[in-house]
Amino acid sequence: MDIVSRLIPKLWDLLGDQGLLNDPTRLARYAQDWSGDLTGRPLAVARPARVEDLAQVVRLCAEAGVPVVPQGGHTGLVGGALPSAEGDELVISLERLDCVRGIDPVNFSMVAEAGCVLAALHRAAAEHDLHLPLSLGAQGSCQIGGNVATNAGGVNVLRYGMARDLVLGLEVVLPDGRVWNGLRSLRKNNAGYDLKQLFIGSEGTLGIVTAVALKLYPRPTQVQTVMLGLTSVEAAMTLYAAARRDLSDLLSAFELLPRRCIELTLAANSTLREPLAVPTPVYVLMEASASGLVDLTALMEQFLANCLEREAIIDGVVAMSQAQAGSFWRLREELVEAQHRQGRHLRTDVSVPISGLAAFMAAADAAMARHLPAAIPVVYGHVGDGNLHYNVLPPFGLDPAARDALLYQAEELIFELVDHFDGSISAEHGIGRVKRVPFQHRLSAVDRDLLRAIKSSLDPAGGMSPGRIFMLDES
Template identity: 55%
Template sequence: MTSNDALLDTRLEDLAGLLGKGGLLTAAEDMERYRVDWPGYRGALPLAVARPATTQQVADVVGYCHRHDIPLVPQGGHSGLVGGALPDAETPELVLSLERLATIRDVDPINFTMSVDAGCVLQSIKDAAAEADCDFPLSLGAQGSCQIGGNISTNAGGLNVLRYGMMRQLVLGLEVVLPDGRIYNGMKALHKNNTGYDLKQLFIGAEGTLGVVTGAVLKLSPRAQTTRSALLACPDVDAVLGLYALARRRCCDLLTAFELVPRTCLELALEAAPDLRDPLETPSPVYVLMEVAASGPIDLDTMIEGLFEQGLEAGLLSDGVLAGSDAQAESLWRIREAMLEGQRNRGEHLRTDVALPISSLGEFHARASQEILALSPEATIIAYGHIGDGNLHFNILPPPGLETEARTTLLHELEERLFEIVTEFDGSISAEHGIGRFKQAAFLERLSEPEFDLMRGLKYLLDPRSLLSPGRILPRPGD
């Protein structure tokens, strides 16, 4: 045994003592699931996996790592898409799993707030809100496994952003362990608080690089008494945009979701979930999956039927189906979930998460599709997303039969060209997934000098030795 091995053993023994029985995993077979995320990306085997059960234990572990120069990465529900929470392959890291911090601390249906631990699974938060006749509106395909701390750290978006905003708009207070182990307690359930800098905003969307979120005060909404879902067939993306503008005016602030679903995505969903049925008799190039919800006595059926009629008259849609029951609505929204599984089943492909001004989506879609197919005529474009907030997931399936190296090279070339087009439209290369490690190079290419200096300054102020999530978003010092 070398001196380094002996020192590591001592460090792990100390950490095990801080966490108690079952709090530190060191066996390779026990740590295996902490190095893999939902898309199948794999990280290196970590130094160990710390599983604190309280905020104080998180602070103890982070403080210990700070004193002994141990890099660590916080980890939630393994549903990230940019490699930000996977242990690094070059520098061994400690994984800090928040899975045991899973207590819903308080639900206040009068203040419309909920206080939770960071390790609470999103679905459990939504269920607890519903029990109090409230709603926590964040809606994601991964809500059965993703944790709220990860949602906060990545500023998650999802299906309902057009009505309720991103995660940033749903957080009233935060509890955060700073990189040196101190605890910032900002767990105030205030809807108005204008005292100095809004410090919680530093940590929302920071992807675990500035602190470890351990608790949050969330903003709830009244629970909808009536919800209606519909699938509408449209001739093209420009018609979808016209229909969206009409829906925003006709449905006012009751419109909660407005999703673009191309025919290719619908077919992927039917392939992945054979029990699903094609909702309409005649195939259409694109569809809109929309939802309208009200917490008061409003006639949503008449509202949507009026939208149908106006859309038909204007040539914006050709057909549609309005769900007549909760089961039918669930079947429509299963299309949105199953098409993700369908993509995953096709193997390695390009996932992107771009944002454009809503009015530019049609022109961008046409231009990007033309140029991508010029570079790879046999590729399959799967461009879907959240029309109401300008977030398009412009994904690309490579031609079948490519060798691994050729496929990886092609996907990289396609991503570079797609991001160039996004930049020309003054868009963003990441609407909701974050930067992590996978998008860092493209992110840094587009970062101005003042932006880089401000971000680097914040990182240095809070974590001068870059021990917390090193190499995510920003490069390590010296890289």
């Protein structure tokens, strides 16, 4: 019996029937992510319910030379948490590590295990009149461990930052199976290197996050959600700068939706309605929120009145109820689903300096029109972060090979422009397996040496999520 075959019974002994799955019928759910574009084949799936069991799983795998891949809520978009197709990687699912270890209302913090679903943590915070501001479309499924491992963004980055900015401490199982305890809930700690930063956003390649200490905020008691109609992307950028100043850091979301996006969502979901009386070229979904004594309604009214007066916007509707605010947000959120239904397409997630965003969009549109006139760009984004999803749908009826070639070419065109604008080819989705080649292609020799130095020093055997982000042996 080889070393791998001996591993499975050991894991079984440790984890039991609920904790180790290797019956193929039970593995399907761990072999695919949300997009369905990629599938993998787990050697088996370990579902430890205790941190010490997870550590023991990692140790046994390290001894057996079996690579491991941590997996959260299957909502990643770059294939980082999927096992390889070769069936040689053990999936470690965090789903049973889902305990909220504590909430401290005076310290404005919580400690939660990695498998907690984000929406559940929102509810747990709200019970203490507190607010966990990490908010993204997938929040009903994604897990906080995955959010941290991928440094998730979402719609409130503008105000509250990325997942990284919300992490006070981490508990991590290292590649050799030891547990690093960095789970303090301090606002300030300059005692030595800030080791937790290494693991945030490293997509499971350096260790497995098992618990997170998070910053919380006062729960907003006032929210103003408005849908605005504008003439152009440039006008939206000008409005953004004005909104930051005039709304005094209370701006929490600023989403750009060109008309084509609104049309796509309306076509895909007949229960949604035109947000404004007359269609406009560009829409902005803007939200401001506040707790306490600020009169946010008056503030927003004044701001919009000023905007109309100086013709910064064509039209605008303030949501008069949570239901109406929800309908605005559905125009944004169901866009993802609407594109998904069109079948395989190119999703990008790029960022450029905010000052270059309008020019980048114009240049990308021009490049697509010139080189790939049949492709259908669907472009929207978190403008306040310089983050655009410049997605591309193939024309209807293209055969798979031609479609894939077109999407590949589209990505190349877009990424070249990103380079030109000194941007990033992955603003929030990460690299995983899907963006590895274009990422690695863009590394300088120094970048490459630093990445390798970190990876080799923390995971010398290379057993943690191998081949995600970059290949050690490829230049």
